[in-house]
Amino acid sequence: MKIIRAKNLGFCYGVKRSLAMAQKEYPLPVYTYGELIHNKRIVDMLERRGIKAINNLSRINSGTIIIRSHGAPKEIIEEAKEKGLTIVDATCxxxxxxxxxxxxxxxxxxxxxxxxxxxxxxxxxxxxxxxxxxxxxxxxxxxxxxxxxxxxxxxxxxxxxxxxxxxxxxxxxxxxxxxxxxxxxCYTTMERQREAELLSQKCDKMLVIGDPKSSNTSKLKDICVRFSSTYLITNADELKSIKFNVGDNIGIVAGASAPTESITEVIQYMENNYTEAQNEEFLQAVDAVGTNGKLKDGKRMKVKVTAADEKGITVNFGVKIDGYISADEADLNDAYNPDNYKPGDELDVILLSAKAEDGLYRFSKKKVDKIKEGDKIVDTIRNGEIFELVVDRETKGGLIGKLGTYTVFVPASQIKEKYIHDLKPFIGKTLRLTQLEIDDSKRRIVASQKVILERERKEREEIFWANVIPGVIVNGKVKGISKFGAFVSVDGYDCLVHISDVSWTKFRSIDDVIHTGKKYDFVVLKADREKGKVSLGYKQLQKHPFELAMENHPVGSEFVGKVTSIMPFGAFVEVEPGVEGLVHVSEASNVYVKNINDVFKVGDEVKVKVFAIDPDEKKITLSAKACMPAPTEEEKAVKAEKKESKPRAPKKREIVKEDDSEWSDEDTGNNPFAELLKDLKD
Ligand code: SF4
The missing domain is CATH 3.40.1010.20 (4-hydroxy-3-methylbut-2-enyl diphosphate reductase, catalytic domain)
Incomplete structure (x- = not known):
């Protein structure tokens, strides 16, 4: 019988995250809104720790509510807020x-x-x-x-x-x-579904581990039944009622909420009861004694204790000559105690030499214990759990290390995502590995770090793309600046802030606004997964200068600003960097101004009053005249003189006269555009 496990077993990202969040300290009592995950074992475990699943908040007035990975209706979250509960949002x-x-x-x-x-x-x-x-x-x-x-x-x-x-x-x-x-x-659902389909096509029977209430587990079952006999099981006990045939290929997949313990139990049950390794071990034991009575060095055997003293244990294994385990070969931790060995106890030992010495066969129990300890570690990694390995040496095409009594080989192609040619730097380093193949008879494991790195990268990628929705704010580090924008790393992914999205105001270099090596908040403007491109904006999170201008200089306020440019109809004065207001020529002075250049020049600092703000048109009307005292009689006379010396064409004046009240010189101050029109008419 062959047992084939899917690559993706165990909790998914969202379940792991919600469980990790539930383990933290919160104000008591702690509840989960609904079962944290669809798995009785986990729900029971949480209950034992005092975390209870509830379906409404009617009786809850204090403590903490954990929102599970499925999320919760908005009314529940609002109700929890109103009640002042601590909300732990574990929504995936x-x-x-x-x-x-x-x-x-x-x-x-x-x-x-x-x-x-x-x-x-x-x-x-x-x-x-x-x-x-x-x-x-x-x-x-x-x-x-x-x-x-x-x-x-x-x-x-x-x-x-x-x-x-x-x-x-x-x-x-x-x-x-x-x-x-x-x-x-979600990506984990898609991967598990794809694996279930492929595995069920080449297996006679499929075991789907998970809770029947779990949606993703049911989907796996639906896929598998199309191609092979499928059993949805929650634990190893349920395997007893399934009839397996010699030579069957058995596939194992698991839902995203199936705990590692359940998966390990199922795999161990299957391996202990049906795999070749079990049979091989049995044959080895028989072979050790041999049908012709010959013994072989290094074979594992079962022996029975006949006596034990300070020096060691005497054993018998069904032949005339007794065996002996010296005290230093009796205990893995060198803590041999003869009182722990009673006549009749069965011991698992290794034959040190097939030649009897001093009339006794020598055995070691310590060596078997060491093997068993190695076995224990190996058992925990059988379903793909990550383990650590210190690299001892390099060999042709890979790295070698020891895990218990197993030799672990990591091919050069499985160290990183790219092939590694120079293996030396890895000697003495610790690798995070997952097993690709375990050969119990040869005590060899082939393992990969690449599989983990690929999986983690994919997981990061999925989370990244799930988060970069236009409008969402992300934090990123500026990695570099070019002529057309800044490259920003968000969770390890390169995104671009186009130069036009850096600032609302003019700047000489992007470095004047954001600095390489520093972290900032950005807003996602566009995300194109197919092209792998994400555009971010920085200026969009900064106040628009016009808003600042409105806040700092409301209508009626006065300030001193710099003249930035001059037009025939008036002068523009800086209100805030990037925002200018217009001082119409009629508002430039408390006396008549024929030519704006007579009053202002670029760079002058002038005191102005805010007359009007039009947020829709983004226009600010200013007056310098309003900040000046009323003209003296003398100034008025000069003004009148200037007026006299300015003949006008009668026809045009007639036209002007039609609306004389609005166009008189005295009134132009109330109409900022009157002078402009007058100039044009002239
Ligand atoms: S959405 Fe996917 S990753 Fe998140 S909890 Fe559900 S199955 Fe797990």
């Missing part, structure tokens, strides 16, 4: 992504279509964000949709990837004006 990043998409699209007027189970807690939580208006479908049948509908399609994180892609193809063919599709099935 991938679920959070759907929640953000749905909230945003719903407020943009989209109809929300979800592929998933209507009564699943993840879907109930998501549906609450669009006021329970979502259409939830759990088959490939599309609901009736109108051409004019704006539709947003998402999927439950644990939905069937195959079915969802069929739905996507169907909806693309519908004549809808607007449809936005988000593939929100």
């Amino acid at each position: 990043t991938f679920v959070e992504r759907i929640r953000k998409i749905v909230s945003e699209k719903y407020s943009d007027g989209y109809k929300i279509l979800i592929f998933g189970k209507k009564d699943h807690p993840e879907i109930i939580g998501i549906n609450s964000l669009c006021d329970y208006s979502a259409i939830v479908i759990d088959s490939e049948e599309l609901p009736e949709l109108n051409f004019s509908d704006k539709v947003c399609l998402v999927a439950q994180t644990t939905a069937s990837a195959e079915k969802f892609h069929n739905i996507i193809n169907k909806i693309r063919k519908c004549s809808l004006k607007t449809v936005e599709i988000f593939d929100t099935i």
Whole structure:
């Protein structure tokens, strides 16, 4: 019988994260909203630690509520806030992504279509964000949709990837004006489903480990039954009722919430009862004694204690000559105590020499114990658990180290994601490994670090892409600056801040605004997973200078600003860096000004009063005249003189006279554009 395990077994990222969060210290009592994960073993364990699962908050008035990886309806979160509970939000990043998409699209007027189970807690939580208006479908049948509908399609994180892609193809063919599709099935679900499909195609029987209530476990079962006899089991006890045949290939997959203990138990049960290793060990033991009575060095055997004293243990193994285990070969920790060995006790030993010395065969129990200890470690890594190994030496094509009594070989191609040619630097270093192959008979393990690195990179990638939704704020480190923008590393991924998104105001170099090596918050502007490109904005998180200008210089306030440019109709004065206000020529002085250049020149500092602000047009009207005292009689006379010396064409004056009240010189101060028009007419 061959047992083939899927590569991805054990808790997924979201489950591990929620469990880690639940282990921390919080104000008591601590509750989880619903079962933290769909697994009785874990729920019972949490209950033993005093963490109780509840389905509503009606009786809870203090303490902590942990929101599980599925998320919770928004009313529950609001209720918890109102009650002043400590909220620990363990909603999985991938679920959070759907929640953000749905909230945003719903407020943009989209109809929300979800592929998933209507009564699943993840879907109930998501549906609450669009006021329970979502259409939830759990088959490939599309609901009736109108051409004019704006539709947003998402999927439950644990939905069937195959079915969802069929739905996507169907909806693309519908004549809808607007449809936005988000593939929100989480990567761990997709990988496990793909593995389940491949494994079940080459296995006679499939064991799906997990809780029947778990959505992703049920999906795995649905996939496996299509290709082989499938059994959904929660623990090793349930294996007893399954009939396995000699020569069967047995595949093992597990749901994302199946604990390692359950998986290990199942694998150990299968290996102990059905694999060749077990048979081989048995044959070796028989062979050690041999049918012709010949003994072989180094064989493992079972012997029975006949007597024990300070010097050692006398044993018998069914032949005329007794065996002997000296005190220094009796105990792994060199703590031999004859009182622990009673006549009749069975011991697992290794024959040190097939030649009897002083009329006794010599055995070692210590060596077997060492092997067993090695076995114990090896047993914990059989289902892919990560283990550490100190590299002893290099060999042709890889690295060698010892794990208990096993020799571990790491091929050069399995050390990093790229092939490693120079192996020397790894000697004495510790590698994090997962086993690829364990050969118990030869006590050899082939292991890989590359598999872990690839898996972790993929996990980081998935989390990264789930988080970079336009509008989300991320923290990143500026790695470098070029002519067209800044390269920013967010969780190890290079993103670009285009030069136009660095600042609202002019700058000489990007380095004047953000500095290489420093960390800043940025907003995601665009994320294109297919092209692997993410655009970030820095200026979008800074106050727009116009907002600053409005805050610092409200209507009626006065300030001293610099003249930045001069036009025939007036002068522009800096209000805030990047924001200018206009002092119309009629507002430049308390006396008549014919030419603005007579009063202002670029660089002058002038006191001005804010007359008006138009936030829509982003215009600020200023007056220098309003900050000046009323003109003296003498100034008025000069003004009158200047007016006299300025003849006007009668025709034009007639036209002006039509609206004389508005166009008189005295009144131009109330109409900032009057002088401009007058100049144009002149
Ligand atoms: S199955 Fe996926 S979405 Fe669900 S908790 Fe695990 S990683 Fe998160």
